[in-house]
Amino acid sequence: MVDQVPKTSRGWILTGGLVAAILLILAKLIYLQVFQYKYYFQMSEENRIRVLPRSAMRGKIVDREGRLLASDRPAYTVSIIPSEVSKIDYLAGELAPLLEMDEKAIVRKVADRRTRKYEPVAIRRDLSFPAVCIIEESSELFPGVVYQLDQTRTYYYGKSLCHLIGYTGEVDEREAKDQQFRTGSIIGRAGVERQYDQSLRGIDGVDYLEVSATGRIIGPLEDRPSKDPLMGDELALTIDMDLQMAADSCFGDTLSGAAIFLDPKTGEILALVSKPTFDPNLFAGFVSRSEYQSLAGDERLPLFDRTIRGTYPPGSTAKILTAGAALEEGLITTETHFGPCRGGMQFGNRFFKCWDKRGHGSLGLLAALEQSCDVYFYQLGLKLGLEKWSKYARACGFDQTTGLDIPGEKIGHAPDEKWYEKTYGKYNWNKSVMLNLGIGQGEFLVTPIELAQFYAGVVNHGVVMKPHVIRYLRTPKGETNYYHAEIARGLPFSEETLEILKEGLYRVVQSGTAVRSRIPEVTMGGKTGTAQNPHGEDHSWFVGYAPALDPQILGCVIVENAGHGSTVAAPFVKAVFVKFFQKKGIIKMPPPPLLPLVSAGNGVNSAAN
Amino acid sequence: MLQTRNPFTSGGWSMFVAGALLTIISILLVYSANHNSPDPRLQDDWVKQIIWFVLAAVVFFATTAIPLRMHEIFAPIYYGIAILMLLGLILFGASMFGAQRWYSLGAFSIQPAEIGKVAFIFMLARYLTYSRRPISSLRKIAAASAICGVITLLVVRQPDLGSAVIFAIVFLVMMFWEGMPVKYLLLFITPVASMIASSSMIAWIVFFALLIFAVVPLIRSSLAFTITLVAINLAVGAFSSIAWNRLHDYQQMRIKIFLDPGQDPLGAGYQIIQSKVAIGSGGLLGKGYLAGSQNKLDFLPLRHTDFIFSVAAEEFGMLGSVVIIALFGYIFHRGIRAAMKSRNSFSALVAIGATSALAFQMLVNIGMVLGLLPVAGVPLPFVSYGGSSLLVSWVFLGLVVNAERNWQEYS
Ligand SMILES: [Zn+2]
Secondary structure, three states: OOOOOOHHHHHHHHHHHHHHHHHHHHHHHHHHHHHOHHHHHHHHHHHHEEEEEEOOOOOOEEOOOOOEEEEEEEEEEEEEOHHHOOOHHHHHHHHHHHHOOOHHHHHHHHHHOOOOOOOOEEEEEEEOHHHHHHHHHOHHHOOOEEEEEEEEEEEOOHHHHHHHHOOEEEOOHHHHHHHOOOOOOEEEOOHHHHHOHHHHOOEOEEEEEEEOOOOOEEEEOOOOOOEOOEOOOEEEEOOOHHHHHHHHHHHOOOOOEEEEEEOOOOOEEEEEEEEOOOOOHHHHOOOOHHHHHHHHOOOOOOOOOHHHHOOEOOHHHHHHHHHHHHHHOOOOOOOOOOOOEOOEEEEOOEEEEOOOOOOOEOOOHHHHHHHOOHHHHHHHHHHHOHHHHHHHHHHOOOOOOOOOOOOOOOOOEOOOHHHHHHHHOOOOOOOOHHHHHHOOOOOOEEOHHHHHHHHHHHHOOOEEEOOEOEEEEEOOOOOEEEOOOOEEEEOOOOHHHHHHHHHHHHHHHHOOOOHHHOEOOEOOEEEEEEEOOOOOOOEEEEEEEEOOOOOOEEEEEEEOOOOOOOOOHHHHHHHHHHHHHHHOOOOOOOOOOOOOOOOOOOOOOOOOO | OOOOOOOOOOOHHHHHHHHHHHHHHHHHHHHHHHOOOOOHHHHOHHHHHHHHHHHHHHHHHHHHHOOHHHHHHHHHHHHHHHHHHHHHHHHHOEEEOOEEEEEEEOOEEEOHHHHHHHHHHHHHHHHHHHOOOOOOOHHHHHHHHHHHHHHHHHHHOOOOHHHHHHHHHHHHHHHHHHOOOHHHHHHHHHHHHHHHHOOOHHHHHHHHHHHHHHHHHHHOOOHHHHHHHHHHHHHHHHHHHHHHHHOOHHHHHHHHHHHOHHHOOOOOHHHHHHHHHHHHHHOOOOOOOOOOHHHHOOOOOOOOOOOHHHHHHHHHHHHHHHHHHHHHHHHHHHHHHHHHHOOOHHHHHHHHHHHHHHHHHHHHHHHHHOOOOOOOOOOOOOOOOOHHHHHHHHHHHHHHHHHHHOOOOOO
């Protein structure tokens, strides 16, 4: 049996126990203060420092004449620091009426932040000054709510440039991870805002603040000076706002479609319109869910950029492709005549109609282009054959993007034998597809920008330029980098072939289907077209250029569900050309009124296709 | 040897200096911790601490001057008052942090648990001295346990788990000092181990294997005692889950977070993590007085009370920490020496009780801020802000000096 320990030993046992305990404490102290000193010192530094990003001003966007199209203006942004909010539902309820927001939207925004909860989440941009004052005065009621003066993007021409310029949005957490952007910072989401985001966004600055554990800001950190933000580059576009507005106003509020005006020699886009439009300013500040849904759910697809993403049958505008290919292959000369047009032609057991049921008789190539006789081109298509047609269509660029510097461009569709075999089976289709392809119908689809680029090549001696909207980027220091025009490809047509095609196009406006869109002061070439639309009224095409001998501007317009090209699309092109040549001084000012242009069914039904 | 009432003879002077240095460090640290506090009520805490220091010095000299014999006589009265104050707390006490620990007297407050420590030491020392039964008598052990049990239960009821632990430890040390056989110590210590081990089935099985195959053969005790020991351990282990559920949420949380502070870095584990950051970032020489960022910027919770050692370690580094520990070490050394020297059983018990109270509060507190022990809410004697704690620390110091000075007195 273990009995009493002698008294002195008890003293020494207690002393020994105490010494052991103190040694243990000293060991832990040495471990923390010596071996882990660097780690904990770093942690204490991070503890007290709050990195407050200062958004850089986004670069402004101007048109080719320096008119301001988009810029940042100062605005108040209200943010919530998630780590400092304990009852977000309650806080959201208090804030919602002040921010004119939905409670749930506030809660969702805060909940979406899963990491870095001590950094503010922007809840509402562009808040009115009185609302900011209320938040400032009753800051105790809104724990974790901070506001900051930063910028909001403003688009001065709003709707008329929405697809081209696009809009901005906040970087979400996933993107922040992938692309190393700061969550909540502003990024270009569409249009040139997205295309040139790298240059426009600038470099964010940062303030290092010393903060207490409760988030109380003590003041700027002495040993780490702030870094000022660096404003983004100024982006100058090739767009001429006068032409842009002229093109835009042609469509009014009811018509849908696309209009592209460019300089065929350089590929510079002078105007780029897709209708209907939306207001990009909605995206810059705060877009409510209902607003966004009404845009996204609109049957007229206002968010859809028809200039680069809309695919349509080119209709008769494709006839110069058929003609060019046949000429190049030596299948015809301008003297070659085909079987006469009697308002159509019999092929197999089907009667293929000409647009003009009165018939055109037997025509040569130039007259066939001028009158856009379908029967001529049915026969020419058959003669050319699918293999050669698709070879030329692809060589002309209809199977690729144009390289326009706006993201999201789609490729049309130039089918070949393989595609038909794959789609319909080896024996379930026949040569008759060439009848349709020859006149730009059937499975042949183009985007407006593809068609514009093709025609620009035709009138530019076969040299196809890369279309672009960027003119230059200018750094805040004033260094200007101009964009240099690039050649995209050459058309597979000889100079002789091109001369014949241009002669045909000239005649279309001079005496053919677009004769009523002639401008007395300027010679003009072009081609009308009607894209058959199985879902409703046909789409109206017109591609025109002027002056005919030395083209400075080329316009490509499609108006959806508007019928014949000559009645709607051609006058649009004419209106913009008039504006263009007025500015050049070739057409005298004051101009004849451009409007009214067209209202549906105004008695030009007999106009040629 | 010439007897004198001058406390500065026989080492009283150096003990006063050790206590005074710790208290001055306390005032400096309380100033550093709170002078910039956003809460204006805390900004003047350092002034209050100075007032308490003056008071404490008076109490110290009084304690060294009043013969221990007096306390021996009045011990039951002290004990009764302490019990009444603790009972009163349950009825009238100011509730802070979910615990009733204070009597508020205007700007100052009194913690009966602190006063209870002194009363308890006197009472237990008196009982152990007066009772003629041998210390191995179960009746004596039971009666002593009752003295400790009543006051401990009242403290647990507050609830103040940290002080309760100190009562239990001081009790065991005093019983050990009085010569209680080691096997009876096992009766108190093994149930605690059983309770901790019961959190996991495997740990509990290992614990019982050790108890039956290692501890029981070693003490070679009677069959009756062995059965009692095992039965108590079984019962405690089985009921500890019930006891667990009776703990306050914050107490449960503290134990959970102690086991894994990373669990909730912004919640309960926050204190421990921030304390370690403060201590670790202090390095060898510290960030300098008033320059501790963890302290200055409110990252340390309760930094003027329970976590004041972190402030010291951050601003004065390892050097400052070691100085504080060395001052305590000196006081403990003197305390144990006084107990060993004393020919008077009562003074020896008082000296060992006072020393163990100071020592275990210091160990539990520093162990806590270093992350070695759970956050138990035990102040650091002399250093933590708080009048009751400071006064009682000085009373303990005075008792040690008194016992040492009068070592020749026989009971
Ligand atoms: Zn015809």
